[in-house]
Amino acid sequence: xxxxxxxxxxxxxxxxxxxxxxxxxxxxxxxxxxxxxxxxxxxxxxxxxxxxxxxxxxxxxxxxxxxxxxxxxxxxxxxxxxxxxxxxxxxxxxxxxxxxxxxxxxxxxxxxxxxxxxxxxxxxxxxxxxxxxxxxxxxxxxxxxxxxxxxxxxxxxxxxxxxxxxxxxxxxxxxxxxxxxxxxxxxxxxxxxxxxxxxxxxxxxxxxxxxxxxxxxxxxxxxxxxxxxxxxxxxxxxxxxxxxxxxxxxxxxxxxxxxxxxxxxxxxxxxx
Numbered sequence: 001x002x003x004x005x006x007x008x009x010x011x012x013x014x015x016x017x018x019x020x021x022x023x024x025x026x027x028x029x030x031x032x033x034x035x036x037x038x039x040x041x042x043x044x045x046x047x048x049x050x051x052x053x054x055x056x057x058x059x060x061x062x063x064x065x066x067x068x069x070x071x072x073x074x075x076x077x078x079x080x081x082x083x084x085x086x087x088x089x090x091x092x093x094x095x096x097x098x099x100x101x102x103x104x105x106x107x108x109x110x111x112x113x114x115x116x117x118x119x120x121x122x123x124x125x126x127x128x129x130x131x132x133x134x135x136x137x138x139x140x141x142x143x144x145x146x147x148x149x150x151x152x153x154x155x156x157x158x159x160x161x162x163x164x165x166x167x168x169x170x171x172x173x174x175x176x177x178x179x180x181x182x183x184x185x186x187x188x189x190x191x192x193x194x195x196x197x198x199x200x201x202x203x204x205x206x207x208x209x210x211x212x213x214x215x216x217x218x219x220x221x222x223x224x225x226x227x228x229x230x231x232x233x234x235x236x237x238x239x240x241x242x243x244x245x246x247x248x249x250x251x252x253x254x255x256x257x258x259x260x261x262x263x264x265x266x267x268x269x270x271x272x
Contacts, residue, residue: 023052023060064088065101068117072102073109077116085124095125095132135162135179138241142203144175146243156185156258158235166245175202177243183235183267186211186259195228195251199244206242207270208234215270218244228254233262238272 025048028040052063064087071081088098098121106114139146147164150157159182166173189197199208201222208224209215211231218224218234224244226232228251236242248254 023048025049025052060091061088061093064091064093068098069101069105069109072105072113072117075110075113075116077113077120081117082120082124085121089124098125134241135177138177138204138243142175142243144202144243144245146177147175150176153184156187158183158185158261171250172248174246175243176246177241178204178206178236180236180240181238181267182242183207183262184233185261186231186233188231188257188259189226189228189249189254190257191228191251191254193252194249195254196230196249197226198247198249199224199226199234200247202243202245204242205237205240206235206244207237208232217271218242231259235262238267238270 025044028043032040032043052060058066064084067084068081068088071077071084085098093101099118102114102117102121105117135146144166145164147162150161150163153161153163157178160179161182161184162177164175164177166175189195199218199222201218201220203220206218207215208218208226209232210226216222216224217237224234228249234244
């Protein structure tokens, strides 16, 4: 009961903070304060200070989407459009979402306007585009899917990883994909009897290391047997995407204990 009340209070406090969040904008004053002080005041204090700050009615993400589509429909793909694209990204709009938003709006706003908008959006989401292209290229190297972002275990990974369940019958098998430099924390597969894990390299190049022992390189076809109750970590090489199949070995009283991250200083000592 106490836990439920605590969660409820936390949720209420969080909503209150979100509702009270105020957008601070000084562009009007900085650029037009002396020439058009009233316009500057309305821009900074009313448009952003009041309208954009009404988070209880529309989220910042929703307001960014509305603004981007409104500007695109008028063909205003200038510096202000670039600013609002950058804010949209900051407010949580992903590369995939902005592509779909602009594609949908193109049918109503006009095809040439969409082309202009896409050119600027591609600049804003460049890093995500490059990462997506690299992931797609890596996918073509293997027969198993890269899978979805490994959000459930993201707190136990340094960098981005992806998870694709392969089988849940007899033995649980998953394909785990790591971007370059991504690795999981030190951890232990605990078991009173049996247990442990087995890894099989699928594509790219990675590493496996047990505490107190040298790291082992994992290449496609490499098989790693991990006994229960052994502290270890595994992940990608610094210059390569990497994927392995992970087999959970049945056992008695099995559990997984996540420990500290693999420090950069330690990871950087691995052979190139």
